[in-house]
Amino acid sequence: MSAPIQRGRTLSEVYLDNNATTPVLASAAAAVLQTMQQDFGNPSSSHSTGIKAKAALEQTRSLARLLLGADNGDIIFTSGATEGIQTSVISALQAIRAHGLAGPETLLLYGATEHKAVPESLKHWNTLLQVNATIEAIPVLDTGLLDLDALKKLLPRAALVCTMAANNETGVRQDLQALEQLIRQIKPDAYWLVDCVQALGKMSLQLAATTIDYAPFSGHKLYGPKGIGFLYVRAGAPYRPLITGGGQEGGLRSGTENLPGIAALNAIFSELLKTGPSQFCSEEVLWHYRTELLTALKKVFPALVLNSDAPFVIPTTINFSVPGFFAKDILDLFDAAGIRISSGSACSSKVTGSFVLDAMGLERWRSEGAIRLSFGPAMTAAECAEACARISSLAAVVREHCLVLTDTDPLNVPSADGLYQFKYDACCSYLLICAKSRQAIIIDPVLPLAERFVNIIQGQGLSLLAVLDTHLHQTTNQASVLLRQLLALTAQQDLLGWPVALTELQLGSYQLKRLATPGHSEHAFSFLLHHQGKLKAAFVGDLILPGGLGRTDMPGGNAAALQQSLRTLTQHLYPDTLLFSSHDYAQRFVTTLEQAVRETPLLEPILAGSALDAWQQTLNEQALVLQQASSHLCGLVEVSPQDAIALVQPVALMQLLAQQDLIVLDVREPYEQSAGALIHYLPTAAEVLQVPLSRLCNAVLDGKLQPEQPLLLVCRSGNRSLLAARVLRRLGFSQLWNLQGGVALLS
Numbered sequence: 001m002s003a004p005i006q007r008g009r010t011l012s013e014v015y016l017d018n019n020a021t022t023p024v025l026a027s028a029a030a031a032v033l034q035t036m037q038q039d040f041g042n043p044s045s046s047h048s049t050g051i052k053a054k055a056a057l058e059q060t061r062s063l064a065r066l067l068l069g070a071d072n073g074d075i076i077f078t079s080g081a082t083e084g085i086q087t088s089v090i091s092a093l094q095a096i097r098a099h100g101l102a103g104p105e106t107l108l109l110y111g112a113t114e115h116k117a118v119p120e121s122l123k124h125w126n127t128l129l130q131v132n133a134t135i136e137a138i139p140v141l142d143t144g145l146l147d148l149d150a151l152k153k154l155l156p157r158a159a160l161v162c163t164m165a166a167n168n169e170t171g172v173r174q175d176l177q178a179l180e181q182l183i184r185q186i187k188p189d190a191y192w193l194v195d196c197v198q199a200l201g202k203m204s205l206q207l208a209a210t211t212i213d214y215a216p217f218s219g220h221k222l223y224g225p226k227g228i229g230f231l232y233v234r235a236g237a238p239y240r241p242l243i244t245g246g247g248q249e250g251g252l253r254s255g256t257e258n259l260p261g262i263a264a265l266n267a268i269f270s271e272l273l274k275t276g277p278s279q280f281c282s283e284e285v286l287w288h289y290r291t292e293l294l295t296a297l298k299k300v301f302p303a304l305v306l307n308s309d310a311p312f313v314i315p316t317t318i319n320f321s322v323p324g325f326f327a328k329d330i331l332d333l334f335d336a337a338g339i340r341i342s343s344g345s346a347c348s349s350k351v352t353g354s355f356v357l358d359a360m361g362l363e364r365w366r367s368e369g370a371i372r373l374s375f376g377p378a379m380t381a382a383e384c385a386e387a388c389a390r391i392s393s394l395a396a397v398v399r400e401h402c403l404v405l406t407d408t409d410p411l412n413v414p415s416a417d418g419l420y421q422f423k424y425d426a427c428c429s430y431l432l433i434c435a436k437s438r439q440a441i442i443i444d445p446v447l448p449l450a451e452r453f454v455n456i457i458q459g460q461g462l463s464l465l466a467v468l469d470t471h472l473h474q475t476t477n478q479a480s481v482l483l484r485q486l487l488a489l490t491a492q493q494d495l496l497g498w499p500v501a502l503t504e505l506q507l508g509s510y511q512l513k514r515l516a517t518p519g520h521s522e523h524a525f526s527f528l529l530h531h532q533g534k535l536k537a538a539f540v541g542d543l544i545l546p547g548g549l550g551r552t553d554m555p556g557g558n559a560a561a562l563q564q565s566l567r568t569l570t571q572h573l574y575p576d577t578l579l580f581s582s583h584d585y586a587q588r589f590v591t592t593l594e595q596a597v598r599e600t601p602l603l604e605p606i607l608a609g610s611a612l613d614a615w616q617q618t619l620n621e622q623a624l625v626l627q628q629a630s631s632h633l634c635g636l637v638e639v640s641p642q643d644a645i646a647l648v649q650p651v652a653l654m655q656l657l658a659q660q661d662l663i664v665l666d667v668r669e670p671y672e673q674s675a676g677a678l679i680h681y682l683p684t685a686a687e688v689l690q691v692p693l694s695r696l697c698n699a700v701l702d703g704k705l706q707p708e709q710p711l712l713l714v715c716r717s718g719n720r721s722l723l724a725a726r727v728l729r730r731l732g733f734s735q736l737w738n739l740q741g742g743v744a745l746l747s
Contacts, residue, residue: 040622069206144172171317228261336676434508470541489592519562520550
C-alpha cells in the first residue's frame with residue numbers, strides 16, 4: 001500500500017457554487033443516518049417498523065404542503081427535479097394527444113433560458129409519444145425576464161407552457177403572477193410547468209393559490225442529499241406515472257421510497273418553517289451578503305459587469321463578466337485560491353459562451369466570460385466574511401500578473417521575459433519580451449486578446465517595437481490596428497506592421513528576420529527568430545499548421561506560390577526548428593519541419609520539387625472539405641489520437657516523487673500558481689518547475705526543458721497537464737507522467 005501523501009499547509013475551501021449543489025445540512029445528515037440505522041422501515045410494510053416509516057414519510061409530505069402553500073393537489077416524492085420534469089411533460093403530452101391536439105400546429109413552449117432538462121425532455125417525449133407538436137422557445141428580454149409580448153403572440157396555439165421561477169445561471173426571478181394572468185387570459189386550458197428548483201428557500205411559493213399545473217423540486221439544491229426531490233401536481237391536472245410497479249406513492253410513483261432522503265427533506269422543511277431563529281437567513285440578510293460579496297469582487301475586478309441584477313434576481317446568485325477575461329481565466333484563478341465558483345457554461349479547450357446570456361442578447365464577451373457565484377440561504381456571517389476575505393486577497397495576484405490595468409508601479413511587477421503563446425479558440429497570438437531591454441513585439445494578435453496585451457505592455461512598462469501580422473487576406477487586422485493606436489506606435493509600418501526603415505528587428509538578444517512566403521494569401525511573411533545568433537523558431541502564419549498546411553482557395557491564395565514558399569522557408573530551417581502557426585486546430589501548440597513532413601506525407605516530395613499533380617489534387621480536395629465546414633478554417637488538420645501518456649494516480653504519487661531527478665512541472669498559469677502554490681498539495685521536498693501552458697514552448701526554446709528529463713506534469717484538473725504532456729511527447733520527450741485528476745484530487 002502506498003504511503004499517504006504528506007502535504008504542507010492545507011488550503012481550506014470556500015464553496016460558492018450552491019446553485020450546482022449544496023452541502024447537506026447537519027440536521028438533515030443526522031436525520032439520514034438515523035433513518036438508515038434506526039428508523040429504516042419500509043413504508044409499505046404493515047408491521048410497526050413500517051408504520052412508523054410511513055408516518056414519517058407522510059409528515060414530510062405535510063410539511064411540504066405547508067411550505068409551498070399547497071393544501072390541495074399532490075406532493076409526490078421523486079429522485080430529483082429531472083424525474084419531476086419528465087413526469088410532468090409525459091403527463092401533459094399524453095393529455096394533449098388525447099384531446100386530439102397532436103401535430104405541428106400545436107405549440108410546446110419553453111423559456112429560452114430554461115435549464116436544458118426542460119427543452120430536452122420536450123424534444124424526447126414529443127417524438128417518442130408521437131405528439132409531433134412544434135417546440136418553440138419564448139424569447140427573453142435583456143433583463144432575463146420572459147418577453148410577454150412575444151409570449152402573447154405564441155399562446156393561442158400553445159398546449160403546454162414551461163417556465164421557471166428562478167434561473168440557475170443568472171438568478172433572474174420570473175414574474176409568475178404576470179405570466180399566470182397572461183396565460184390564463186389567452187389560453188386558459190394550456191398546461192403550465194414551472195421549474196421551482198432554484199426557488200425553494202429563496203422566494204415565497206403559494207402554489208395552491210396559482211394555476212401552476214406542475215412544479216418540480218430538487219433536494220440537493222437546498223442542503224439535502226442527491227437523489228431525492230418532489231413534484232407538486234395541481235388538483236385536476238392530468239397525471240401519468242413515469243415509473244410503475246408496486247404502487248407506492250398512492251400509485252403515482254412506484255418504487256420503494258427513498259426514506260433517508262425524505263427524512264433529510266423533513267429536517268430542511270422544519271428549519272424553513274421555523275418562526276423563530278433559524279439556520280436559514282431572511283431575504284434582507286441574503287441581500288446584505290450579496291452586497292458584501294460584490295464589494296469584494298470589485299476590489300479584484302474594478303471593471304466587473306453584472307449580467308443580471310436587482311430588482312430582477314434572487315439575492316443568492318451573482319452572475320458577472322470582466323472585460324478582457326474569459327470565464328476559464330477567473331475560474332482557474334479562484335480555484336487555485338480554494339474558492340469554488342462556476343462558469344456560465346461548461347469550460348473546454350474552446351472558447352464557449354452561455355446560452356442563457358446569449359438568449360438575453362448580451363455581448364459575446366459577456367457570454368464567454370460569464371461567472372456564476374452562488375451562495376445558499378443558510379450561509380452564515382462568518383462564512384460570508386471568510387469568502388470576502390479570500391476573494392479580496394486575489395486583488396494583489398491580479399495586479400501582479402497584469403490581468404487588469406492598474407496604476408501599480410511597473411517596477412514592482414515581476415519582469416516577464418521570452419516568448420508567450422496566447423490562444424483564443426483555435427487562434428494563436430504571440431508576445432516576445434526581452435526583460436533586459438524592456439522591449440516587446442506582438443505577433444498575430446486577435447481582437448478578444450487586445451486588452452490583455454495592452455495590460456501586459458503597460459503594466460510591465462515595456463516599449464513596443466512592433467505589432468506584426470504574418471499574413472493578411474482582404475482587410476487589415478483590426479486587432480493590430482487597435483493595438484498600434486492604443487500603444488502609440490508612431491513609426492511608419494507596412495501593411496503587416498513591419499517598420500519600413502528596418503530589414504530586421506533587434507529585441508535585446510533576440511533578432512527577428514522576415515521572409516516572404518505567399519501562397520495562403522498574397523501578402524504573407526514568415527518571421528525567423530534568432531536568439532544569441534542561433535535560429536530558434538519561425539512564426540509561419542498559416543503556411544504550415546501543426547498537422548497540416550494552409551488552404552489556397554481563398555482570395556489571394558495560390559497553390560504554386562505556396563509550394564515555392566514552402567521550399568524557400570525550409571531552406572532556412574533545421575529539422576527541429578520550432579514552427580509557430582497562427583492557428584492550431586488540434587491543440588498541438590507547435591510543430592517542427594521534421595514533424596510536418598511526418599504528418600503530411602505529400603510535403604516531402606513537394607519540397608523535392610515532384611508530385612505536383614498529386615499536390616494539386618490534394619489541395620482541391622482539401623478546399624472542398626473546408627468550403628463545406630460549418631465554421632471558417634484556414635487549413636485542414638486531421639485530428640488523430642495522441643500517444644498515451646503514463647498516468648499516475650494520487651495514491652501512487654509518493655512513490656513517483658521518490659524517483660531521482662524527477663521534476664514536477666506545474667503548467668498552471670502564473671496567477672493560479674500565485675493564488676494556490678503546490679506546497680498546499682505536494683511534499684515541500686519536491687522540486688517544482690513552474691512552466692504555464694502559455695510558456696511551455698518557450699521553456700523548450702530556451703533549453704529549460706530537455707527531452708531526457710523525467711517530468712511529472714500537474715495542473716488543476718489533469719486536463720492541461722495531459723495536453724502539455726502530449727505537446728512534449730511530440731517534441732521528443734519520453735519520460736512523462738501526468739497527475740490524473742490534477743491537484744483537485746489532492747485538496
